[in-house]
Amino acid sequence: MYSRAYKTIVSLPPLVWIGMFLLLPYALMFAHSFWLVRNGMIVHHWGLRNYATLFQNPLYAEVLFRTMRIAAGVTLLSLLLGYPLAYYMSFHAGARKDLLYQLVIVPLWVSYLVRGYAWKTILGSDGVLNGFLQYIHITKEPVSFFLYSPFAVILMLTHIYTPFVFLPLYASLEHIPRNLVEASHDLGAGWRATFLRVILPLSLPGLLAGATFAFVLTLGDFLAPLLVGGPSSIMIANIVQSLFGTAYDWPLGASISVCILLLTISLLFLTEQLEKKWAYQ
Amino acid sequence: MSGEPKHTRSPRLLGLYALAVFAFLYLPIVVLVVYSFNRDGVGGFPPRHFTWNWYQQLFGDSAIWDSVANSLMVAAGAVVLSLTLGLLAALALDRATFPGKSIFRRLVLLPLILPGIITGLSLLMFAVYEGLQLSLLTVFLGHGTALISVATTELFAGLQKMDRSQEEASLDLGATPWQSFWRVTLPNLKLSLIAAGLLIFTLSMDEIAVTFFLIGRDNTLPLEIWARLRRGITPEINAVSTLIFGVSVILILIWYQIRARSMGKEAQELLERP
Amino acid sequence: MTPDDSRPEHDPAASISKETLLEIRQVSKCFGSREVLKGISLEIAAGEFLTLLGESGSGKTTLLRLIAGFEQPSSGEIRMAGERLDTLPPYKRRVNTVFQNYALFPHLSVRENVSYGLQVSGVAKTEISGRASDALRMVKMEEYAASRTTKLSGGQQQRVALARALVNRPKLLLLDEPLSALDANLRKQMQVELKTLQRELGITFLFVTHDQEEAMALSDRIALLKDGALEQVGSPREIYAHPATSYAAQFIGQTNLVRTDVRGGIARCGSLQWGTTSSDGNVLFSLRPEAIHRVADGRVPTDAVRFHGLIRQQIFSGSSEQLELEVSGALLKARVPAQGPLAGAHEFWFSPSDAVAVLE
Numbered sequence: 001m002y003s004r005a006y007k008t009i010v011s012l013p014p015l016v017w018i019g020m021f022l023l024l025p026y027a028l029m030f031a032h033s034f035w036l037v038r039n040g041m042i043v044h045h046w047g048l049r050n051y052a053t054l055f056q057n058p059l060y061a062e063v064l065f066r067t068m069r070i071a072a073g074v075t076l077l078s079l080l081l082g083y084p085l086a087y088y089m090s091f092h093a094g095a096r097k098d099l100l101y102q103l104v105i106v107p108l109w110v111s112y113l114v115r116g117y118a119w120k121t122i123l124g125s126d127g128v129l130n131g132f133l134q135y136i137h138i139t140k141e142p143v144s145f146f147l148y149s150p151f152a153v154i155l156m157l158t159h160i161y162t163p164f165v166f167l168p169l170y171a172s173l174e175h176i177p178r179n180l181v182e183a184s185h186d187l188g189a190g191w192r193a194t195f196l197r198v199i200l201p202l203s204l205p206g207l208l209a210g211a212t213f214a215f216v217l218t219l220g221d222f223l224a225p226l227l228v229g230g231p232s233s234i235m236i237a238n239i240v241q242s243l244f245g246t247a248y249d250w251p252l253g254a255s256i257s258v259c260i261l262l263l264t265i266s267l268l269f270l271t272e273q274l275e276k277k278w279a280y281q
Numbered sequence: 282m283s284g285e286p287k288h289t290r291s292p293r294l295l296g297l298y299a300l301a302v303f304a305f306l307y308l309p310i311v312v313l314v315v316y317s318f319n320r321d322g323v324g325g326f327p328p329r330h331f332t333w334n335w336y337q338q339l340f341g342d343s344a345i346w347d348s349v350a351n352s353l354m355v356a357a358g359a360v361v362l363s364l365t366l367g368l369l370a371a372l373a374l375d376r377a378t379f380p381g382k383s384i385f386r387r388l389v390l391l392p393l394i395l396p397g398i399i400t401g402l403s404l405l406m407f408a409v410y411e412g413l414q415l416s417l418l419t420v421f422l423g424h425g426t427a428l429i430s431v432a433t434t435e436l437f438a439g440l441q442k443m444d445r446s447q448e449e450a451s452l453d454l455g456a457t458p459w460q461s462f463w464r465v466t467l468p469n470l471k472l473s474l475i476a477a478g479l480l481i482f483t484l485s486m487d488e489i490a491v492t493f494f495l496i497g498r499d500n501t502l503p504l505e506i507w508a509r510l511r512r513g514i515t516p517e518i519n520a521v522s523t524l525i526f527g528v529s530v531i532l533i534l535i536w537y538q539i540r541a542r543s544m545g546k547e548a549q550e551l552l553e554r555p
Numbered sequence: 556m557t558p559d560d561s562r563p564e565h566d567p568a569a570s571i572s573k574e575t576l577l578e579i580r581q582v583s584k585c586f587g588s589r590e591v592l593k594g595i596s597l598e599i600a601a602g603e604f605l606t607l608l609g610e611s612g613s614g615k616t617t618l619l620r621l622i623a624g625f626e627q628p629s630s631g632e633i634r635m636a637g638e639r640l641d642t643l644p645p646y647k648r649r650v651n652t653v654f655q656n657y658a659l660f661p662h663l664s665v666r667e668n669v670s671y672g673l674q675v676s677g678v679a680k681t682e683i684s685g686r687a688s689d690a691l692r693m694v695k696m697e698e699y700a701a702s703r704t705t706k707l708s709g710g711q712q713q714r715v716a717l718a719r720a721l722v723n724r725p726k727l728l729l730l731d732e733p734l735s736a737l738d739a740n741l742r743k744q745m746q747v748e749l750k751t752l753q754r755e756l757g758i759t760f761l762f763v764t765h766d767q768e769e770a771m772a773l774s775d776r777i778a779l780l781k782d783g784a785l786e787q788v789g790s791p792r793e794i795y796a797h798p799a800t801s802y803a804a805q806f807i808g809q810t811n812l813v814r815t816d817v818r819g820g821i822a823r824c825g826s827l828q829w830g831t832t833s834s835d836g837n838v839l840f841s842l843r844p845e846a847i848h849r850v851a852d853g854r855v856p857t858d859a860v861r862f863h864g865l866i867r868q869q870i871f872s873g874s875s876e877q878l879e880l881e882v883s884g885a886l887l888k889a890r891v892p893a894q895g896p897l898a899g900a901h902e903f904w905f906s907p908s909d910a911v912a913v914l915e
Contacts, residue, residue, distance in 0.1 A: 006458055007377035014370035014429070015379075018389055021426040025403035026391070028410055081302045088299040092292065100299075107306050109529045111487045113503050114522040118309035121316065121323045121514055128312050131326030159309060162302070182625050183658035185645040187672035187723060191292075197675065201662045220396015223489060227510070237398045244402060244494070254406070257399050268394060278662075 029261075032254035042250055050255035060239070060256070067235040070150055070157075071218035075165075077158040078214045079207065082165040087199070090173035091181075101170070108163040116227045119156040123147040123228065148230025156228050157218050164217070165210035172206025173199070204278045212271040216264050236260060310526060317519035324514075335520040345521060348505035355421045355501060356485035360478050362425030367432020367477065368470075374433070375440040390434065392427035397490025400427050405494040416497035423495045424485045431484065432477045439473030472539075479536055483529065576601040576759050577622070577640075577727060582631035584617055584783075591617050593783045594631065599727075599761060604753050606762045606770040608806075609780035615763045616655075618780070619729050622761065623652050635726065646675075651720035652729040656736065657712045659704040665715050666691070666700040672723040690722040693752070710741045717749075721756070730762045734769065746772055767807050771795070779803055795843075800914045804841035811842045811887050813910065822910070825883035829860045829907035838912050844877065846909035847889035850902040859904040864889075866897050 034046045054060045089100050107115070122128045123146035130142040146152060176199060184194040222237035229235075236256065243253030316323045320330035339345060370389055374382070392400045404423045405415075413419055447469065451461040467474075489503045496504055502525075506518055577599040584592040591614045599605050607615040620626045622633060624645030633641040640648060651672070659668050669690050673683040691697040694714035699707065704715060713733060720728055730749075734742045750773055753760050764770055770777050771791040779786040779794065779802075787799040791807070798804035801812055815822040817838045822831045831838070850861065864880030864887065871893065878889045880903065889903065 002376050003458065007373070007379075010369045011373035011377045011379055014366050014373060014389070015385065017366050017426070018370070018385065018429070021404075021407070021422065022391070023388060025400075025407035028406045029399070029403045032406060081305065084295060085299050085302045088295045092295065093299075100303075103303065104306070106530065106533065107310065109483060109533055110310060111503070111522070111525050111529070113487070113489060113506055114313065114525055115309055117506070117510065117518060117522060118313040120510070121519070122309060122312055124324060124514070126324040128316070128324060128326060131324055135326040159305065162306065177656075177658065179654050179656065179658040180660060182623075182645070183652070183654055183660070184671070184675075185625075186623055186650075186652045187675065187719065188646045189671070189675035190644070190646050193675045197671070198660060198662075216394065217396065220398055220490075222398055237396065240398060240402070241493075244405070250406070253402070257402055261395060261399055264395060 029254050029257055032251050033258045035251040035254075037249050037251055040248065050252045053252060054255060054259065060236075063234060063239055064236050064259075066150070066233070067219060067237075070153055070233065070235060071215045073150075073154045074157045074161060074218045075211050075214040077154065078162045078165040079211060081158065081162045082169055082210060083207070086166050086170040086173055087195075090170060091199075104163050104166055104170075108167075112160060112223070115160055116156050116224060119152065119159065120147065120228050123152050123155075147228055148232070150229065150233040152228040152230075153224045153233045153235075156224050157214075157221065161214040161217060164213050168206040168209040168213070169203060170206075172203045172209075176202045201278075205275045208271050208275055208278070212267060216267060219264065220260055313519055314523045314526065317516060317523045319516065322516050323519060335516040339517050339520045339524075342517065344500075345502070345505060348500045348502045351417055351499050352486050352502040355417055355424055356482050358421045359424035359428055359485040360481050362421070363428040363432045363481050364436075364474065364478055366425075367429045368436050368474075370429060370433045371436035371440055374437055390430050393430035393434070397427075397488070398494075401491035401494040404491065408495065414497065415495060417499050417501075419495040419497070420492050420501065423491045424488060427491055428481045428484060431481055435477035435480070436470060436473050439470045443469045475539055476536070479532060483532060486525075574601045575599070576603075576636060577761075578634040578637075579618075579622075580632050580634070582618070582621060582628045582633060584614070584621060584626065585629045591783050592621075592628075595783075595785060597778055597785065597788065599759060601726075601759055602757050604750070604760045604762065604773060604775045606764060606774040606777045607780060608764060608767060608770040608777050610765055610806075612782075613780040614783040615765075615780050616731060619652075619731055619761065619763050622727070623650055623729055624648050649723075649725050650727045650729060651723050651725040652731065653713075653716045653720050653733045655731045655733065657716040657733075659712055659715055659719070661703075661705050663704070664700070665696060665702050665704055665707070668704055668715055669719045669722050671719065676723075686722055690718040693721070694718045709736050710745065713737065713745060717752075721752075721758070725758065727759045727761060730760060732763055732765070735764070735766075742769075749773065771807065777807070779806065797911055798841055798913050801839055801841065804911070804913050809844055809888060811844065811847075812913075813840045813842055813885075813887075814838075815840055825885065827860055827862055827882070829910060830858075831907065831910070831912065833912045839915060840910040841913045842887075842905060842910050844888040844890040845875075846905050847880075847887065847891075847903050848905065849891050850904055852891065852894075855904050856906060859906055860910075861902060861904045863900055864903050865900050869897055 032042070033050055034048070036043050036045050036047065036049060038045075085104070089097055093100055120127075124130070125142040125144040125147065127147065129146060130139070133139045133143065180198055180202070181194060184198045189197065220237050222235060222241045225233045225235050225238050237260070240253045240256045240260075243249045243256070315328055317335055318331050318333070319325075319328035320332040320334065321328070373379075374386055379385075401423065404419070404426070408415060408419050443466075447465050448461050451465045452458070456464060487503060488501075489507065492501055492504055493507075500508065502521075506521065509515070509518060575598045579595055579597045579599075582592060582595045583590060595614075595618060607618060609615045617626065621628050621641065624641075624643065628641055632639060635649070640650075660671065663671065666687055669687045670683050673686060678686070688697060688700075691700055694717050696711065696714050696718060699711065699715075704712060707715065713736075716733070734745050734749075737745060746769060749760075762770075762773060774791055776788060776790050777794055778788045781802055787794055787803045789797075794803055794807050798807065798810070804810045804812065813824050813827075815824040815838050817823075817831060817833050817835050819835070820830055820832070821828055822833065822838060822840065831840075848855075855861070862882055864878075864882045866878055867881050867886070868879040870877040874893055875890045876893050876897065878891060878897070880887045880889055
């Protein structure tokens, strides 16, 4: 029903724009990763030198593994907080369901920086938590290890990603037909068996989507370590950032970015396949 | 009425757990707001003396207000740019066929799923390659392009829900495709457009990862705050954060008003998508 | 025919064992201020096929859900084999349900669906496999054991749902409009199979439907619900021949409702009159269309009520003709053996015993 002219008019501008301002930049990133820096200048000398460096210097692998550990920690904690909340709201909250739902949404709209900053003021050595602990006489001296540790990074990012994890989980729980739960009870399964055998398997796609979200977003985060992490929790994106800044080795930075990009895309591809497999209806 | 038997009552332990999760989600926000009124600054417990000082200091702080103006300009531009191109892209994905369509779709959505640092750095390299001076213009181009992903997702969903026969009826009644677009297609997408616009505006106002690499001399609000944080914590940042939080809540409320006046369910789904 | 002759010689309701399995005592259910069940009392005998029949909103599904345990009665109690049932959670009741939309687990195969109840109640693995196979064979689904339930047709899903419920050997099987999603032919076929299965297994079936034909075809007894209260309980033949109320008469089969004035044992309506045992006053009679015969078609008993009717409409339906007669200003439906087009005025008759006095 749409004419050729119509189709051309709607397709051409976004195609050109995306090609120019998205495809070309991403392509430049790939190109840089094969170039080199000599005497403070980027030379268009193609080769795999950067990738070789990444594999030979154990520092990079170490930071990457730390990043993945932190990402796994954030994912796990967000699920641990988000799943019971979603389960409670979907199956037991009754009429308060909608109000509670909105209450989970609100923090989602609050600025990343604002929330990160709040944690900084809470965890710092003259922070609110230390003040509180001294006030109730649990500690006498300020405790300094709250802030500037991988723990602080995990805490802050968990706080930020829990609502993100919650949303797909809650949606998948809400989509479970209630008569399946009734059927399970009817066949003799109590709440625990019903949860393990019916609800949990049917919520797996939502769980997977939420987990992927938290993991991938943490993987590429460089702000949380700067804000609350300190040197002991430098993540892979921080290395990239410093290579593009003071360390000035764009090609090496680009090669790490390409690695992050490939890791992200293969993770997303993997979970997409699993989600398809687990989507029953 | 007889009392509910045990097995149908909601499990109390789980309810307490849910309450604790809510406390965790809201605690930092509450602390932030409370300490923006604390005379003795951030930290210490309990907060003792109420003051407006930090807000007064904030209102006299021209650097902050300049950055707010910059952010507003960038966000407004990003909304216009990404909505325009996102609408076209959504129409193209919905109605046109061209070689590489599925690659195009994935490419458009890439900034949504990739870490911001990768998109930011790619655009930085592009800007340098093209000899562009880093400035608010590059930030605007970056936001506008990255957020096409959000606009396309929202508007494509809106188009999919739209009844195609409405447009057929319009053409059947003698309207040209151009008239049908303005009189039927666009009004049908009104809610999706508002939802996408609000979302893009909020995301742009809040963006750091991409902005970080594209910024010139003039800061946006998040980068201004970021720069000050490196120098240390001051309650003035609590004050500005509280204001940002207030504006976010107001935006949500505005959205609910619009939604309540327009229609019910599908709009809710739009908001519920982050 | 006398009223007593119209009773079947073999009444299944009379022949089944009189041992009561389920006892519903004064059960009410309110949702907010809306009372959807109003003091229902009903007993179901072991081995019986009882149907809860009613229109949507009559409360039949709510009653079923109270028995299954998905809802709690607001007052009253339910007992099974003498023991309180309504205080138990659904998973502790020896009652199983075939759900309206089957509620098959989409993430499990056909065999896993059928094994579910056995697995959760800790039946030994070796036993599970055998019982699941038996159940699948019983519903002729053994060749689909490994299939995903989402790939099955409606009729096949229906069979799996039945096998899944029966494999637990419940004392009572609840069926919530299980055939309503099937097309007409499949439906008829499944009715026959359900009835056969129930006879073979001897399990008590409590069947919910809004389809009176289905209820008549399947049930030993029908409990007719209207607005949350029981209208009449009895065997299909009993209710058909002796509807207690005008609602029962109209809902189960077609009928003519004839308003009469009874005085001194004689009911009068226009030019018609016949003897009745009803006491004096305004009395409503139900007269089934097939109880009206054409005088020309055969021998007329001596006590027959004869009248002239003008044929207004004739609808041919295979073995019979449905006629609409105008009789002294009123319209009566009649069903006579098929015999070609009829027109004009004819003389008809009915037997006074076929006119059944009903409550409003």
